[in-house]
Amino acid sequence: MKSLILHTISITLLPLLILFSVFVLLRGHYLPGGGFIGGLIAAIAFILHAFANGLKETRKVLRIHPGFLIPVGLSIAVLSALAPILMTGDPLMTGLWYDKDIAILGKIGSALFFDTGVYLVVVGVCLTIIFTISESV
Amino acid sequence: MSEHLTIYPILVHLITAILLLFFWMNPKIQRYISIVGSAAGIVIGGLLFSRVWENGIQSIQLGNWEAPFGISMVADTLAVSLILLTNIVAFALSIYSTENMVSSRVKFGYYAIFHFLIMGLSGAFLTGDLFNLYVWFEVIIISSFVLLTIGGRKIQIEGAVKYFTLNMISSIIFLTGIAMVYGATGSLNMAELSRIIPEIENKGLMQTISLIFFIGFGVKSGVFPLYFWLPASYHTPPAAVSALFAGLLTKVGIYAMLRVFTLIFPLGETNQIILMIIAGLTMFFGGIGALVQKDMMRVFSYLIICHIGFMVGGLSLFTEVAIVGAIMYMFHDIIVKATLFMLGGVMFRIFGSTRLYNMGGMMDDYPKLSFLFAIPLFALVGIPPLSGFWPKISLFSASYTAGEIAMLVMFIFASLITLVIIAKIWNKSFSTSDPKRERKLSFKYFNDFSFAEKAAYVAPIILLVGVTLYYSFFAEHFQMVAERIGEELMNTEHYYNAVYGIKEVSEL
Numbered sequence: 001m002k003s004l005i006l007h008t009i010s011i012t013l014l015p016l017l018i019l020f021s022v023f024v025l026l027r028g029h030y031l032p033g034g035g036f037i038g039g040l041i042a043a044i045a046f047i048l049h050a051f052a053n054g055l056k057e058t059r060k061v062l063r064i065h066p067g068f069l070i071p072v073g074l075s076i077a078v079l080s081a082l083a084p085i086l087m088t089g090d091p092l093m094t095g096l097w098y099d100k101d102i103a104i105l106g107k108i109g110s111a112l113f114f115d116t117g118v119y120l121v122v123v124g125v126c127l128t129i130i131f132t133i134s135e136s137v
Numbered sequence: 138m139s140e141h142l143t144i145y146p147i148l149v150h151l152i153t154a155i156l157l158l159f160f161w162m163n164p165k166i167q168r169y170i171s172i173v174g175s176a177a178g179i180v181i182g183g184l185l186f187s188r189v190w191e192n193g194i195q196s197i198q199l200g201n202w203e204a205p206f207g208i209s210m211v212a213d214t215l216a217v218s219l220i221l222l223t224n225i226v227a228f229a230l231s232i233y234s235t236e237n238m239v240s241s242r243v244k245f246g247y248y249a250i251f252h253f254l255i256m257g258l259s260g261a262f263l264t265g266d267l268f269n270l271y272v273w274f275e276v277i278i279i280s281s282f283v284l285l286t287i288g289g290r291k292i293q294i295e296g297a298v299k300y301f302t303l304n305m306i307s308s309i310i311f312l313t314g315i316a317m318v319y320g321a322t323g324s325l326n327m328a329e330l331s332r333i334i335p336e337i338e339n340k341g342l343m344q345t346i347s348l349i350f351f352i353g354f355g356v357k358s359g360v361f362p363l364y365f366w367l368p369a370s371y372h373t374p375p376a377a378v379s380a381l382f383a384g385l386l387t388k389v390g391i392y393a394m395l396r397v398f399t400l401i402f403p404l405g406e407t408n409q410i411i412l413m414i415i416a417g418l419t420m421f422f423g424g425i426g427a428l429v430q431k432d433m434m435r436v437f438s439y440l441i442i443c444h445i446g447f448m449v450g451g452l453s454l455f456t457e458v459a460i461v462g463a464i465m466y467m468f469h470d471i472i473v474k475a476t477l478f479m480l481g482g483v484m485f486r487i488f489g490s491t492r493l494y495n496m497g498g499m500m501d502d503y504p505k506l507s508f509l510f511a512i513p514l515f516a517l518v519g520i521p522p523l524s525g526f527w528p529k530i531s532l533f534s535a536s537y538t539a540g541e542i543a544m545l546v547m548f549i550f551a552s553l554i555t556l557v558i559i560a561k562i563w564n565k566s567f568s569t570s571d572p573k574r575e576r577k578l579s580f581k582y583f584n585d586f587s588f589a590e591k592a593a594y595v596a597p598i599i600l601l602v603g604v605t606l607y608y609s610f611f612a613e614h615f616q617m618v619a620e621r622i623g624e625e626l627m628n629t630e631h632y633y634n635a636v637y638g639i640k641e642v643s644e645l
Contacts, residue, residue, distance in 0.1 A: 071158035078151060084201075085141050092144050094201040 003052070010052035014061070017045030025119050026105060026112075035115035039122025046123075047130055055134055066131060069124030077117025080110045142188060143197040143212045145181045146220045147263065149174065150256035157249040164243035168235045171248040175231040178224035178255065186217045194625070194635035196265065205329045209265035209636050215464065215622045216262040219392060222468060223262075225604060226384045226475045227255045229597035230377050233479055236586075236593040237377040245287050254280035254381070261389050265636055267315050267325040267401075270393065274311065274357070278304050281386060284378045285370060296370030303356055303366040311353030317346045318401075328636035330401045331629045347402035348411070351394070358390025360449055361418040364442045368426065371441070372434035372491070376482025379434065383441055384475030388467055391448045395463070399626040404455045412453030417547040420446030424554035433484065433491045433566070436558060437477050440517070443551055444470055450548065451532050454539050461616070461623040462531030468615055469516070469524045469608060476513040476601040483510075483594050484566065486583040489576070496566035506595070507567050512602050514563065516609065518556045524608040527616065 021041035028034030050058040084094035097109035105112075153174030160166045189195055194213040198204060212220075230251070238247055257276030264270050278301070285297040319325055321342060322333045337343060352363075359367040367387070371379050398404050404412065423443030430436045448470070451463025481491060487503065488496045500507045512523065519525030529552060536545040576582070583591070608615055625631050633639075 067161065071155050074151075074155045074158065078148075078155065082148070089140075090201050091141060091197050091199055092148075093199050 006052040010049050014045050014049050017048070018042055021045065021119075025115060028115055029111060035118030036122055038115075039119040040126065042119070042123045043126035043130070046127055050130075050134065055131060059131075062127075066124050066127035069120045070128070073117045073120025073122075073124060075117070076120065077114050080113035080117065083110050083113075141197060142181070142185050143195045143210050143263065144199075146178065146185060146224070146259040147256055149178050149181050150252045150259065153177075154249045154252035154256065157252065158246070161246065161249075162244060164240040167243055167248045168231075171231045171234070171252065172228070174252060175224065175228040175255075179221070179228055182217070182221040182224040185212055186221050189214055189217045194631055196635045196638070204637050205324055205326045208269050209326060209328065210263045211265035211328075211632065211636055212263055213622075213625050213632060213635070214618060215392070215395065215626065218468070218618055218622070219262045219388070219471075220259050222471050223255060223258050223385055226381070226471060226601070227251075229475070229479070229600050230381055232593060232600075233380070233482070233597040234377040236590050237375055237482055242287050242375070247284070247287055250280050250283045250287075251381070254284065258385055258389060262392060265327050265632075267318065267327060267330070271308070271311055271315055274308060274389070274393075277386065277389060278308065281382060284381070285374050287378075288374070290373075293373045296373035299366045300370040303363065307353050307356030307363075310349060310356070314346055314349035314353060317342075317349065321346070326636070327396070327400055328633045331633055334401055343402065344405070344407065347398070347408060350397050350402070351408070351412070354390045354393045354397070355415070356390075358387045358394070358445050358449075359419075359442050360445055361415050361422060364419070364423070364445075367442060368430075368435055368438040371438040371478075372432060376478055376485065380475045380478035380482070383437065383478045384471050387441060387445055388471055391445065391452075391463075391467060394449070394452060395460070395626065398452060399460070400629050400632060403629075404453070409453050409455055412449055413541065413544055416446045416450035416453055417544065418446075419443070419449060420547050420551035424551055424558075427558050428554065431493055433493055433496070433562065434478070434481050436493075436562065437474070437481060440477075440555065440558065441474060443555065444474075444517075446551060447528070447532060447548065450544055451535070454535050454541060454544065456535055456539060457620075457623045457627050458531055459535035459539070460626060461619045462528050462535055464619040464622050465528035465531060465612075465615060468619070469528055469605075472601055472604050472608065473513050473517050473524065476598060476605065477517065479598050479601070480510050480513060483583065483598070486581070486586070486594070488566075489580055489582065493562070493565045497569045499567040501570070509595070509598065509602060511563075511567075513605060514559050516605050518559050519552055522609050522612075524605050524612070527608075527612040 021038045024033040024041060025035055025038035028038065046058055046062060049061065081093045084090040084096055085092060087096065088094070095109050095111055097107055102108055153170060156170050156174070157167050160170065185195075189212050194211060196209055196211045199208045199210060201207070234247070234251070254277060257273050257280055261270055261273035261277065264273060282297060282301050285300060286293055315325065318330065321337060321339070322330060324330055324333060334343060356363045371382055398408070402408075420443050423439050423441070423446060427436050427439035427443060430439060444466070447466045448463045451459045451466060483506070484496065484499070485491050487499070490496075516523035516525050519529050529548065532548055533545060536542075536548060583594075586594070
């Protein structure tokens with residue numbers, strides 16, 4: 001789609017939307033949000049960019065094949081679930097929390113890493129599907 | 138770390154699948170990873186089995202949330218024996234797939250999805266929470282849908298649509314049942330439900346819910362009125378996938394029935410009669426269906442349905458002997474049905490088709506293979522001392538002692554019709570002389586294979602036939618396991634105590 005307005009705004013929106021998706025990911029523990037919805041927002045950012053600038057440009061921005069994000073995300077999620085077994089001997093998926101607050105992020109724990117894994121998987125799956133479809137059209 | 142062994146059968150396949158995703162474009166490495174992963178699955182399954190055998194039911198609370206609030210994972214003897222068998226079949230199929238699956242299919246993620254499916258099966262066997270069971274069912278359905286359609290031939294898509302639609306409907310029915318249980322009791326933990334449900338006054342509602350569950354599981358396991366998705370789809374994918382489905386997928390439905398109808402809704406008289414009628418009709422229609430089919434894979438598909446009737450029938454009698462028989466039958470069926478479809482894949486390579494009239498002369502051309510294939514075929518019929526014989530003793534005697542002569546007649550009828558069908562296949566494809574077949578061009582026949590390729594086809598069959606023979610000649614081991622499972626299933630307090638961490642005074 002060649003449209004000057006969309007083209008201009010997509011360049012601004014890409015970082016903004018990704019920033020927003022990270023914000024949604026981080027607030028997800030107590031408030032509405034989380035890895036899944038954050039991942040969808042990030043995927044939308046790239047899809048919008050692809051609409052405005054073509055798939056080639058988006059692939060250049062993304063640098064890696066989106067399919068690669070799936071196993072990476074899954075590994076992060078699995079490791080965060082395994083962490084209690086390896087570190088404290090508690091059952092799978094027990095929440096481990098670091099006692100001190102960290103600036104901006106607040107308290108971090110294994111749940112955050114799990115959500116990050118979900119985030120990456122969702123981005124990977126959505127982009128793989130959309131890219132494959134738009135390539136075959 | 139070893140105290141968390143209960144969860145490892147799930148993790149091992151999850152981790153294998155993730156590793157496989159990293160090597161998406163490299164079919165060769167994927168094959169090795171898959172074989173190693175499945176072998177590790179057998180080791181872990183064996184360790185868990187021996188632990189449960191020695192120390193009784195093991196349980197674990199995910200996320201360290203106390204029993205009725207979190208998700209419990211419970212490894213009782215039924216779950217671990219099924220996990221062990223699943224992993225054995227998965228190992229055989231990992232080897233079988235190396236040749237049966239062409240690289241282009243592997244590049245679509247065959248192996249990763251295969252391991253996700255095994256993970257889903259292990260999860261379904263282990264979970265102690267109804268909603269979690271539903272989630273594992275979804276994992277299984279989605280993975281199996283991908284496996285069915287990989288390759289994208291027209292016939293595959295057609296079968297997959299039927300498969301997916303009916304399984305989706307059954308999931309929705311199952312989910313409705315779960316919602317009703319939660320509305321009535323406020324809990325979904327199976328152990329807690331086993332205590333709450335008997336105290337609920339509204340028996341009619343509980344009866345309804347239990348039948349809703351029966352419909353949900355019944356569609357998945359392929360019982361009488363709702364089985365037609367099974368023969369429509371099982372013969373379409375490559376033999377490795379069909380074997381996986383035939384051996385394991387329908388058995389998950391049976392497993393869920395065994396669990397729910399002993400632990401949560403112990404069968405009452407009405408339900409027993411309903412299950413009995415349905416089991417009888419399943420055996421009848423499955424057998425008749427198999428009789429008229431002309432394609433070997435379709436014959437086997439109908440035989441799956443026919444033999445599901447044995448397990449449902451055993452459950453419906455609801456005595457300990459009958460349940461032991463049903464479980465023995467399930468063990469036998471998992472191994473033999475997987476072997477049958479793998480053998481079908483080899484015959485497809487030999488004859489270039491699975492249609493019965495294209496076959497013949499197997500005995501003259503491949504005497505050793507014929508002998509090997511005879512074992513699972515005759516084990517299916519239950520010719521003593523092969524494996525099908527032993528569970529049938531329990532089932533026959535249980536139905537006789539319960540006074541259910543109609544059930545006994547149906548069991549015998551189904552056994553006889555299986556005999557007729559196997560005799561027909563044997564006559565047609567093994568003992569008659571070779572019909573002059575046209576050789577298809579650009580088709581790789583079994584003759585053309587190198588030794589390594591032949592080995593990849595035949596070695597896993599030998600492995601599973603070995604298990605069948607072990608079952609045949611050491612049936613008392615399986616009987617012992619099944620008796621213990623029967624005892625555990627009928628006395629639900631073992632399960633309850635394991636989940637709630639209550640020490641039992643006397644050992645099992």
